[in-house]
Amino acid sequence: MRFVTKSICSAVLILAAGGASAQTSVTLYGVVDVFGQYLLNGSGTKGGPGTAYVPGANSFSERSGGSTGSMFGLKGSEDLGGGLKAIFDVENGFNVNNGTFFADSTTLFYRQSWVGLRHDDWGQLTFGRQYQPSFLAIYPTDPFRGNEVLSPIAATDLAGARDRATLATQYVSGRTSNAIAYQSPDWRGLRLYGMYAFSTTVTQPVQMTSGNMLDLAATYSGYGLYVGLAYQFQHAGQESASLGQYPSGTPLAGQPLPASTFDLVSTAHYSAALAYRIGIVNLQFNYSYNSPSDPPPGARVTAPGVGTLTPLAALVHPYSIIEAGATIQATSVDVIEIAGIYRSVRGVDDNTPGFEIGAEHFLSKRTSLYLRAGYMKNNGIANVSWPGVTAADGSKQVLAVLGMSHRF
Secondary structure, eight states: OHHHHHHHHHHHHHHHHHHHHHTEEEEEEEEEEEEEEEEEEOOOOOOSTTOOOOOOEEEEEEEEOSSSOOEEEEEEEEEEETTEEEEEEEEEEBOTTTOOBSSOTTOTTOSEEEEEEEETTTEEEEEEEEEOHHHHHHGGGOTTTTOTTTOHHHHHHHGGGTOTTSTTBOOOOSEEEEEEEEEOOOBTTEEEEEEEEOOEEEOSSSEEEEOOEEEEEEEEEETTEEEEEEEEEEOOEEEEEOOOBOOTTSTTTTSBOOOEEEEEBOEEEEEEEEEEEETTEEEEEEEEEEEEOOOOTTOEEEETTTEEEEEGGGGOOOEEEEEEEEEEEEETTEEEEEEEEEEEETTTTEEEEEEEEEEEEESSSSEEEEEEEEEEEOEETOOOOSTTOOOOTTOEEEEEEEEEEEEO
């Protein structure tokens, strides 16, 4: 036993000495965030293949990640000399309310997982699952910081994977696997980003194969001003999803249709972002336009055992998202957030206006309490919802939230 103890101690000392000589550092960090939610999920109207009227409902629930996504991560660096460092970051997402993985139960490090090199003068080159430059350009101009659960811009963007008018038009997901990314150093407030990602297949939250992707962005920050511009091009992919329910009058009326597998057409995304700080108020604005390629002539979407449901063109429409808002530092420990948003699909009667307000009170540098309230009105066959909430076509939603967040 004494020999084993001495061996373990020796190994620890050797590793510690090696770490010190290489000047490495590893940091554990994270957020634990939980909230209670009231939702009025208003009744919807019939529209789209196989859809049916859905009655409105009131619900109360406990959820996770309303202010900042619940997560833990490990990041570190090793000084290689000459201004060069090896760097890495792996970041898990989880649900505090039930302990499960966030969004994808098959992926441990859903949020980030990358390794690379950083040079003081030349910037950094990284490899793995990473944030997209388009997301990084927009992020500072969303009062709710692109939160995946309660941010209105996340809701309207992710609607691309739900709204039947845009189901085959790809959306900016925020993160990408199999990616190579470059980020320049800060040149007097100017920073450049570039990413190329190879095709990847996922089964959750949506079964999808994405094509290769190019993403470029530039940002400037200085004198209270922030400007961001981004361009992303996603090559064609494929998705599997149910396009609704069996129609009334059939033996399986009201039950989900079998999943259809259909093409995702190549899509270009253009984004612009602007913010300007005046005293305690940070005014924020962003706009994005999503332009799909034309689907092949005659392409149709079918369901197993059902047959043709709709032309693929019915799922392919360009759409835009516009958001304007403000973040107000009311006191040293109180922040107020306000955002109005509008999603519009071209060529169909499909749009969603909405707004959200929030307040956050910091009990300490690490712990805060927060409130959120929001409203969305879907028109036509739009079914935008806050992520994790199912909405019927043409429904309206009212949301109220009280939560707590702790950072470590």
